[in-house]
Amino acid sequence: MLDQIEAKIRNGERIDEEEALYLLRHPDLNRIGRLANDVRESMWGRRCTYNINRHIHPTNVCVFRCTFCSFYRRPGQDGGYLVSPEEAVERAKALSDLGITELHMVGGCHPTAKTDYYCSLYRAIKEELPHIHIKSLTAVEVAWLARVSKQSFEEVLVRLKEAGLDSLPGGGAEIFAQRVRDLTCGGKCDAEEWLEVHRVAHRIGIPTNSTMLYGHIETDEEIVDHLSQLRKLQDETGGFMTFIPLAYHPENNVMEIEEGPSGQRSLQVFAVSRLFLDNIPHLKAYWVMLGLEIAQMALWYGADDLDGTVVDEHIYHDAGAITPDVLTVSDLRKLIAEAERDPIERDTLYRPIVRDEATGQILEIGKETIAS
Ligand code: V47
Numbered sequence: 001m002l003d004q005i006e007a008k009i010r011n012g013e014r015i016d017e018e019e020a021l022y023l024l025r026h027p028d029l030n031r032i033g034r035l036a037n038d039v040r041e042s043m044w045g046r047r048c049t050y051n052i053n054r055h056i057h058p059t060n061v062c063v064f065r066c067t068f069c070s071f072y073r074r075p076g077q078d079g080g081y082l083v084s085p086e087e088a089v090e091r092a093k094a095l096s097d098l099g100i101t102e103l104h105m106v107g108g109c110h111p112t113a114k115t116d117y118y119c120s121l122y123r124a125i126k127e128e129l130p131h132i133h134i135k136s137l138t139a140v141e142v143a144w145l146a147r148v149s150k151q152s153f154e155e156v157l158v159r160l161k162e163a164g165l166d167s168l169p170g171g172g173a174e175i176f177a178q179r180v181r182d183l184t185c186g187g188k189c190d191a192e193e194w195l196e197v198h199r200v201a202h203r204i205g206i207p208t209n210s211t212m213l214y215g216h217i218e219t220d221e222e223i224v225d226h227l228s229q230l231r232k233l234q235d236e237t238g239g240f241m242t243f244i245p246l247a248y249h250p251e252n253n254v255m256e257i258e259e260g261p262s263g264q265r266s267l268q269v270f271a272v273s274r275l276f277l278d279n280i281p282h283l284k285a286y287w288v289m290l291g292l293e294i295a296q297m298a299l300w301y302g303a304d305d306l307d308g309t310v311v312d313e314h315i316y317h318d319a320g321a322i323t324p325d326v327l328t329v330s331d332l333r334k335l336i337a338e339a340e341r342d343p344i345e346r347d348t349l350y351r352p353i354v355r356d357e358a359t360g361q362i363l364e365i366g367k368e369t370i371a372s
Contacts, residue, residue, distance in 0.1 A: 002026060009035055009275060020224045020276045029268050036271035036302035044304040048341035049350065050332045053102035053308040054095050058083045058121060062108025066185040068216060070252035075111045082113055085124035096129055099360050102348045105136035106171055109144035115156050122164035133166045133348040139197035140172030143189035153200045161206055167348055168201050170209030170244055176229050177222040195233050202239025207349065210240050214269055215248035215261030227276050234279045241350060242282035242305065245269045247289045263294045267301045274302025282350060292335060299339045306336060
């Protein structure tokens with residue numbers, strides 16, 4: 001069967017769910033990786049993009065109790081916070097001389113922070129730093145805002161976009177299967193709502209990312225079902241820029257799983273994702289979760305992008321990630337070059353960025369998204 005699947009892929013034909021499942025379970029990881037790498041190279045050659053970004057978590061207070069989450073505080077619990085727009089601007093400004101092009105802002109579903117709060121946050125940031133791309137709010141947070149603000153997804157997203165929101169990150173997707181959601185994140189938005197938020201975002205011109213949290217209680221079938229639902233929506237809208245498999249981190253939470261996924265499993269998930277998601281242009285290796293070594297290897301198993309310089313990340317570091325909490329641009333470039341790939345800085349929309357080597361100032365942002 002592997003020969004047949006390989007022939008199909010080399011012919012440019014789409015593989016189906018059963019074939020993806022077969023690849024996910026096949027012991028010959030290197031052959032599957034080779035195939036994924038050939039697909040990746042046919043799209044991107046030797047290029048590996050990265051971006052210069054910073055994370056801000058506007059709040060860690062959350063009404064939901066996801067068992068894998070080590071980051072949230074219950075409403076009223078010690079240690080909970082809600083960042084003011086002024087504080088967010090100060091934090092972003094403190095790092096803007098490092099050349100960041102993107103702010104990645106996600107957090108908890110706060111009981112009282114409504115759409116207005118996020119609009120003020122984005123307006124304050126854009127007023128001081130108009131060139132910064134704001135990638136913010138997972139679909140779960142958008143669905144929550146719609147609920148507490150008593151607005152439709154579209155109303156919420158239109159207002160946020162007018163205030164400065166540029167794109168949505170891919171978080172909150174976890175695993176779409178309701179069995180897993182009931183056991184890990186019951187109550188928060190389900191697959192249908194997650195997909196609907198992204199569908200609406202795409203329709204009104206907000207590009208988005210997609211993720212999958214793997215390596216905990218999910219089955220292989222549930223992984224393939226997750227990929228399949230993303231592929232279907234992408235066929236419909238074309239609005240996903242990238243897919244990011246997120247490796248589960250086991251510490252400081254109530255999920256009774258002692259270990260995250262092995263390196264072998266992570267590389268197989270990357271390779272199958274590249275082969276199955278033939279309509280999502282980019283596959284991102286998020287080094288914070290994968291660890292630097294597996295992230296570097298993933299560049300040979302389908303990934304074409306390494307995120308990012310990432311300062312001040314808490315969701316995974318609170319869950320026990322032992323990766324550094326910042327990589328400099330030269331660290332990132334070295335990691336990519338050591339893997340025999342060509343490092344290219346990009347903005348959030350995957351447009352190549354050219355900088356003055358001496359000053360670090362941006363000289364040019366490519367007009368076109370890096371396209372296959
Ligand atoms: O949805 C939470 C995950 C996600 C744990 O779009 C955990 O560019 C592992 O989606 N172990 C949020 N994962 C982060 C996210 C993301 C990250 C980087 C880039 C982008 C992008 C998006 O973090 C959550 C959840 O799936 N998460 N807890 C944990 N213990």
